Amino acid sequence: MTSAQTRSEHIFDATTAAFEDEVIKASLETPVLVDLWAEWCGPCKSLGPILEKLAAEYNGSFRLAKIDVDAEQELAAMFGVRSIPTVILISGGQVVDGFAGALPEGQIREFLTKHGVQPGEAANDGTAEAATPETAEEAINRLQQAIAAEPERAELKLDLALALMRAGNVASAQSELDALPANLATDARAVRLRSQLELARALAGAPSLEALKARVQSDDADWEARDLLGVRLLIEGEAAAGLDQFLDILKRQRDWNEGQAKKRLLAAFTTLDDAALVSQYRRKMASLVF
Known part of the structure; x- marks a missing residue:
């Protein structure tokens, strides 16, 4: 099978055939930001250039995998995508976070920084160590403060639900998930979290x-x-x-x-x-x- 089509050194078109090698396994060495998009999607056209600009600017700190959901329907189904654009960060062979919608550049930079992804020059100049990814507890505290300051930003509540699940607080994660507005309830991360909670609840009181x-x-x-x-x-x-x-x-x-x-x-x-x-x-x- 052919490998993913290459757009540039840090940006490529991901395919189902090469996904395991060029995204999952590759993320063991370098984080991969997956952009699920389509030609007919208006917000995708505004988000795509921002992601590509950052991939070039960060100069190898992460790679950008572009997935056309119409051409790669199996990959879209695997991620449970319900709306686009959807962006997912894969690191260490695992999905670690993501977001839906066309966020502004500043928020995407904050998203990358939160997960220890720094611009290439800053990460490799020998004067500073890469940022340490925050713990679930630190994320909960940060998000609760952000929600208090900007309660209208519903996407922060999804981030909080995910952080609560990471911390093992199933009941609170479920409460936050249930309170999400309709447009976020079908977000790929919300769908994933709902399944995680379903499995976790099944073990309540279960034998060893x-x-x-x-x-x-x-x-x-x-x-x-x-x-x-x-x-x-x-x-x-x-x-x-x-x-x-x-x-x-x-x-x-x-x-x-x-x-x-x-x-x-x-x-x-x-x-x-x-x-x-x-x-x-x-x-x-x-x-x-x-």
Whole structure:
């Protein structure tokens, strides 16, 4: 398969075929800012040049991956994109943050700075260390102060919900998510957060990983235990093993609990950053469903 088309040293057109190598794996070395856009999108035409200008100015501190959502519908679906432009920051092989809409240049600079992305000359002149990404608790404090100062900026409330989830405060994250205005409720980050919360709530009061494994070993048709085991494995970083549990339910008892296994798989796909793994398991699910 061909690699992503190159626009410049720091800007390229991302494709489904090359996404794993040129975005996910590449982000282990250099953060990648993903711009999901379309030719017919007015706000995209104002945001795109700003992002491209910053990519050139930052001179390698991050790379800009452009995704035409009409040409790369699989990638758009993977990110759960509901509106464009949507911008997502991928670093260390994972989605770390993002925003929707055409933000002004100053706010995009603040967004990059928040995640330790500095202009190339400042980052490499040997006189200063790269900024340390803020902790979830620091983000919560910063965002609460910003919301108090500018309560009309609804996007800050989505940022706060994400920070609360990072800190493990599920109930507060859910409250902030529920209070979002309609235009942000379908933002790609909100969709992802909703799925994360759904999985986290499933484990409230659930048995330990070891206890669930023992239940499944004792009775491999204990669908509830297998379902919760899948969620535990997923949240504890064993994504493939967790997805296998849901697939097993789907294969053997697809209508259990109103088709919950399929719902779990779809929620998991929204939260996972491994595009290759998601694509692999989407195909497996499709072979069982259709």
